[in-house]
Amino acid sequence: MIMHYSVNTIPVGVLGASGYAGREICALVARHPRFSLAFATANEQRGQRVRIGGREITFAAPDDVSLADAAVVFSALPHGASLPWVERSAAAGARVVDLSSDLRPGHGGVASDELVAVPYGMPELGASTRAAIRAASIVANPGCYPTSILLALAPLQAAGLIPAGATIVANAASGVSGAGNSPKRELLFAEVADDYRAYGVGNTHRHLHEMRATLKTMGGDADLVFTPHLLPVARGILATITLPLVEPLDDPVGFFRHAYAGEPFVEIADEQPTLREVIHRNVVRVSAVMLGGTRQPTLLVTSAIDNLVKGAAGQAVQNANLMCGIDECAGLPA
Numbered sequence: 001m002i003m004h005y006s007v008n009t010i011p012v013g014v015l016g017a018s019g020y021a022g023r024e025i026c027a028l029v030a031r032h033p034r035f036s037l038a039f040a041t042a043n044e045q046r047g048q049r050v051r052i053g054g055r056e057i058t059f060a061a062p063d064d065v066s067l068a069d070a071a072v073v074f075s076a077l078p079h080g081a082s083l084p085w086v087e088r089s090a091a092a093g094a095r096v097v098d099l100s101s102d103l104r105p106g107h108g109g110v111a112s113d114e115l116v117a118v119p120y121g122m123p124e125l126g127a128s129t130r131a132a133i134r135a136a137s138i139v140a141n142p143g144c145y146p147t148s149i150l151l152a153l154a155p156l157q158a159a160g161l162i163p164a165g166a167t168i169v170a171n172a173a174s175g176v177s178g179a180g181n182s183p184k185r186e187l188l189f190a191e192v193a194d195d196y197r198a199y200g201v202g203n204t205h206r207h208l209h210e211m212r213a214t215l216k217t218m219g220g221d222a223d224l225v226f227t228p229h230l231l232p233v234a235r236g237i238l239a240t241i242t243l244p245l246v247e248p249l250d251d252p253v254g255f256f257r258h259a260y261a262g263e264p265f266v267e268i269a270d271e272q273p274t275l276r277e278v279i280h281r282n283v284v285r286v287s288a289v290m291l292g293g294t295r296q297p298t299l300l301v302t303s304a305i306d307n308l309v310k311g312a313a314g315q316a317v318q319n320a321n322l323m324c325g326i327d328e329c330a331g332l333p334a
């Protein structure tokens, strides 16, 4: 069912508003033409008064807010902590966008027998995904790495261009905000500045479950080899993805332009995308080139996003717009 509001303003609540993703949602809500902030919660930072998006916000404890005051709840809580609040918010009558991995395809690798299946909030996967989001009461917002990698792979998978049993190698570097804002020694400025390294090596990252499960729903059976890297910048993800194709593409950039024609938040570039081009914007910027010097046709796809916007808060607002039956682009920096 699509919600339509007779009044102009749609009250929204943000759980985990003191975190990086939650603060970004509050900033987007402040500039949104239809949303107004009903509540913003924090855990250790509860009671703090901050200025976000030009507005004064006091973080409340989750137990002190009335979930029924919000028509839409964004849960930007850590995985594990999020699911009970998603269920409580839905029971209180709110539409819910869950930014954690709790309800995403693959469920972060956690046993999922009792979990309900909810739409995966990546509207660009196609018309049926967009329709499912519009009709949903709960949406699982994609992870940041999966957003950068799946949006680069989905049109190739949909076109049957990825050979059966292929190996896809995805290397992606993320800014430090990807790890959240709870203090960690290895993320201190002096530890990350002027350095660059891979982490989670050995194909073990949590996001692999989500990416594999999503590609599987599209008929993909490729092996995905994913190695994340820590980039000493605050925000942004750059993914470089190498994969074999069943046949060479004469015009890889043209292929992506055609596949994503009309998508407001996908930019296809002739040149290699950079982080500077996407920071603070709700876009994924993609380019592609056939590689020389390989025996089988091999494509390199490069994609860039702001992990806190298209990789988190912006995509969440995009999904909430769809769920509320309003303009998908409302309030979003394109």
Ligand SMILES: NC(=O)c1ccc[n+]([C@@H]2O[C@H](COP(=O)([O-])OP(=O)(O)OC[C@H]3O[C@@H](n4cnc5c(N)ncnc54)[C@H](OP(=O)(O)O)[C@@H]3O)[C@@H](O)[C@H]2O)c1
Pocket (backbone or CB within 6 Å): 015, 016, 017, 018, 019, 020, 021, 022, 041, 042, 043, 044, 045, 046, 062, 075, 076, 077, 078, 079, 081, 082, 099, 100, 101, 142, 143, 144, 177, 178, 179, 180, 181, 182, 307, 308, 311, 312
């Ligand atoms: N950062 C990203 O780039 C990104 C991208 C996509 C998705 N996500 C997802 O978005 C969610 C938030 O990520 P984040 O990076 O914003 O994390 P974060 O900076 O660590 O923020 C976590 C938030 O949840 C609150 N919180 C922590 N434990 C809680 C509990 N037990 N009960 C109630 N509130 C609790 C924190 O409050 P206090 O700080 O006051 O303790 C804070 O507001 C995660 O599920 C993450 O996987 C993050």
